[in-house]
Amino acid sequence: MAALWSIPAVQTATWAFVKVMIILNGMLGVVSYLIYAERKICGHIQARTGPNRVGPFGLLQPIADVLKLLFKEEFIPANANKVIFHIAPILAVFPAVVTFSVIPMGPPPMFVATDINVGLLLFLAMSSLGVYAITLGGWSSNNKYALLGGLRSSAQMISYELAMGLSTIPVLLRSGTLSLVGIVENQAGWYALGRTPLALPNWGIFHWYLILPFVIFLITAFAETNRAPFDLPEAEGELVAGFHTEYSSMKWALFFLGEYMNMIVISSIAVTLFFGGWHGPGLMFGVHGWLSEGPAWMGLVWYLIKLGALMFFFIWVRWTFPRLRYDQLMGFGWKVLLPAAIANVLIASVWIYIRGGM
Amino acid sequence: MLAALFFGFAALLVVTSLMVVLHKNPVTSALFLVLAFCSLAGIYLLLRAEFLGMVQIVVYAGAIMVLFLFVIMYLNLQHDVESGLQIAVRRGIGWFVGALLLLVGGALLKRGWALGPANEVLPDVEQGNVAAIGRSLYSRYLFPFEITSILLLVAMVGVIVIARGRTRHAGGRAGGAGGVGGGA
Numbered sequence: 001m002a003a004l005w006s007i008p009a010v011q012t013a014t015w016a017f018v019k020v021m022i023i024l025n026g027m028l029g030v031v032s033y034l035i036y037a038e039r040k041i042c043g044h045i046q047a048r049t050g051p052n053r054v055g056p057f058g059l060l061q062p063i064a065d066v067l068k069l070l071f072k073e074e075f076i077p078a079n080a081n082k083v084i085f086h087i088a089p090i091l092a093v094f095p096a097v098v099t100f101s102v103i104p105m106g107p108p109p110m111f112v113a114t115d116i117n118v119g120l121l122l123f124l125a126m127s128s129l130g131v132y133a134i135t136l137g138g139w140s141s142n143n144k145y146a147l148l149g150g151l152r153s154s155a156q157m158i159s160y161e162l163a164m165g166l167s168t169i170p171v172l173l174r175s176g177t178l179s180l181v182g183i184v185e186n187q188a189g190w191y192a193l194g195r196t197p198l199a200l201p202n203w204g205i206f207h208w209y210l211i212l213p214f215v216i217f218l219i220t221a222f223a224e225t226n227r228a229p230f231d232l233p234e235a236e237g238e239l240v241a242g243f244h245t246e247y248s249s250m251k252w253a254l255f256f257l258g259e260y261m262n263m264i265v266i267s268s269i270a271v272t273l274f275f276g277g278w279h280g281p282g283l284m285f286g287v288h289g290w291l292s293e294g295p296a297w298m299g300l301v302w303y304l305i306k307l308g309a310l311m312f313f314f315i316w317v318r319w320t321f322p323r324l325r326y327d328q329l330m331g332f333g334w335k336v337l338l339p340a341a342i343a344n345v346l347i348a349s350v351w352i353y354i355r356g357g358m
Numbered sequence: 359m360l361a362a363l364f365f366g367f368a369a370l371l372v373v374t375s376l377m378v379v380l381h382k383n384p385v386t387s388a389l390f391l392v393l394a395f396c397s398l399a400g401i402y403l404l405l406r407a408e409f410l411g412m413v414q415i416v417v418y419a420g421a422i423m424v425l426f427l428f429v430i431m432y433l434n435l436q437h438d439v440e441s442g443l444q445i446a447v448r449r450g451i452g453w454f455v456g457a458l459l460l461l462v463g464g465a466l467l468k469r470g471w472a473l474g475p476a477n478e479v480l481p482d483v484e485q486g487n488v489a490a491i492g493r494s495l496y497s498r499y500l501f502p503f504e505i506t507s508i509l510l511l512v513a514m515v516g517v518i519v520i521a522r523g524r525t526r527h528a529g530g531r532a533g534g535a536g537g538v539g540g541g542a
Contacts, residue, residue: 009359084385118488121412128420132392135424139385139431151431154424161420178488 019113023100031260032062038315045319066253074249077142084140089251092133092258095126096265103268104181106278106299112181119180120172123269124165127224131157133258134226134243141246149242152232152326159333160223160230166341167216170348171204171273180269184277203276209348214274216341221266223333225259228318232326267310271303275310278303360404367400384430388423395419409488 004010036051036058043050051058076085102119105111116122131154138150172178175186189202200206205214223230232242239245244255271277278299324332374394381387395418402411495503 081383081385084389116408118408118412121409121416125412125415125420128416128424131420131424132427135427135431136389139427147431151428154428158421158424165416 016113020101023113024097027097027100027261027264028257030264031257032066034260034264034311035065035256036062037311038318041312041315042319045316069250069253072249074251075246077246079142080246081140081142084136086251088133088137088140089247089254089258091129091136092255093261095130096258096261099123099126099265100261100268102180103265103272104184104277105268105303107296108181110296111278111300111303115179115181117177117179117182120168120178120183120269120273123180123265124161124168127164127262127266128157128161130224130258130262133255137247137255138243141243143246145240146243146245149232149239149245153226153243156223156226156230156232156329156333159330160220160337163216163333163337163341164220164224166338166345167213167220168273169345170210170213173345173349173352174204174207174210180272180277184272184279187276188279201276201279203279204274209344209351210274212340212344213348214270216337216344217270217273219337221270222314222317223329225262225266225314227259227263227314229321229324230329231318231323232329263311263314264307267307267314268303270310271306275306280305364401364404367397367404370394370397371401385427388427388430391426392419392423395423407487409491 039061040050040058051061054060054064076082099122101113102116102122103113104115108115134153134157135150138146138148138153141147171183175183177183177186187201187203190200204210222228226232244252247255280298280302371394374390374397377390378387378394381390395414399411399414399419402408402414
């Protein structure tokens with residue numbers, strides 16, 4: 001046993017496995033309480049109390065929900081394509097889990113599962129694979145509402161993917177690397193406001209040429225996760241329940257899980273790209289930044305605080321804004337977001353070139 | 359370890375590519391093609407071409423195949439509606455091209471075709487090959503790069519012209535080039 005442990009590859013593989021298990025189970029736990037949080041927040045936004053019967057403050061509600069879903073009857077429509085009908089819910093969860101393996105949750109090496117030098121590209125690749133779950137789920141159910149929902153979603157996600165990819169380019173121009181750890185390390189320290197004694201954290205969002213990309217990224221993030229105001233694939237007023245109309249029991253729950261996991265992943269990417277990842281003033285300020293003191297776990301705390309704030313924003317928006325009409329959605333994506341993202345790439349690159357950043 | 363991964367991806371690639379051709383249901387074929395692209399991306403990763411591997415997934419698996427699926431689902435192809443002659447001609451061409459490919463492959467193998475890059479000049483691991491690709495794309499291969507982008511632009515404008523010509527039967531073609539954003 002000791003001889004086996006001394007092989008470096010075995011050690012790496014074991015640690016990677018442990019980290020993967022922690023991430024996977026952590027995500028499952030977080031998602032179930034995220035749903036609880038969403039129901040509570042939505043309740044208070046609508047002047048209700050939300051779930052409050054199961055356990056203190058309704059805290060055991062997610063467990064009851066999951067148990068109910070596990071024991072429900074599973075129904076498969078008569079003329080459904082059985083194999084694809086089974087594969088689609090798996091495809092809904094898998095890209096989010098894979099992407100989470102490259103997200104830095106704290107300072108490396110402890111809180112980073114893997115640091116590959118194309119981390120951001122992996123995120124874009126996986127988010128582009130997310131379309132399949134919804135399209136195939138909609139098509140294989142052999143139901144016209146589901147099919148319409150699936151087709152809507154594939155058009156929507158392909159359109160918004162472009163603007164999302166382009167909105168990350170100014171960040172790359174600034175950091176000069178595709179590695180997510182590298183991008184976060186690039187945002188360490190302080191950033192002086194001209195000649196004033198005032199200073200802001202050196203996060204992406206505090207640089208003027210990264211504000212518009214952040215707004216574009218956020219809007220496309222709503223579209224990519226199919227959340228309101230872009231939840232047309234499951235617009236219940238017109239499409240029953242959209243692509244998952246025919247799904248029941250745990251298969252339906254997997255779609256739900258995938259949506260919330262995608263929300264966590266995309267918020268994490270936003271934190272990484274624009275909010276300095278694990279960096280935070282006062283407590284812990286990065287590996288080679290000014291004031292680099294404090295324990296490494298403070299980085300995790302900062303990451304979780306920022307992530308929580310963004311998730312709250314996601315939920316807040318969902319229960320505040322009405323749904324867009326379909327042609328408005330496509331028009332907005334192609335005629336507003338895409339040109340704005342391209343113009344911003346141009347402006348940011350000229351600015352960085354003038355400042356001699358590269 | 360690397361050899362095992364390579365043979366795993368290669369076997370997956372061969373099997374899924376065969377399934378693309380052999381499967382009856384067009385949607386399933388398309389899905390096998392997606393899987394083939396993903397295993398090809400895995401092989402690219404093993405060759406230290408991370409950028410190519412990821413772009414393979416983004417462009418082919420994530421965008422092009424989704425459009426393919428879209429079209430297949432829209433047409434709802436279920437059965438062949440062709441005469442026996444058409445099928446015979448198509449099969450003949452298929453056999454001919456397959457035999458040609460087999461010949462070429464055999465010739466390549468006989469001439470000592472080897473795995474991996476011909477010259478072992480790899481970019482350093484820390485930086486990866488994204489920067490290297492960018493540098494050569496914008497210096498040595500700038501002209502082909504720009505020509506390709508113009509080609510794509512022409513195709514895009516062409517598509518818009520054709521689409522507009524269909525929606526408005528008369529007078530739609532003249533304003534096509536200027537009407538990129540105005541597809542009412």
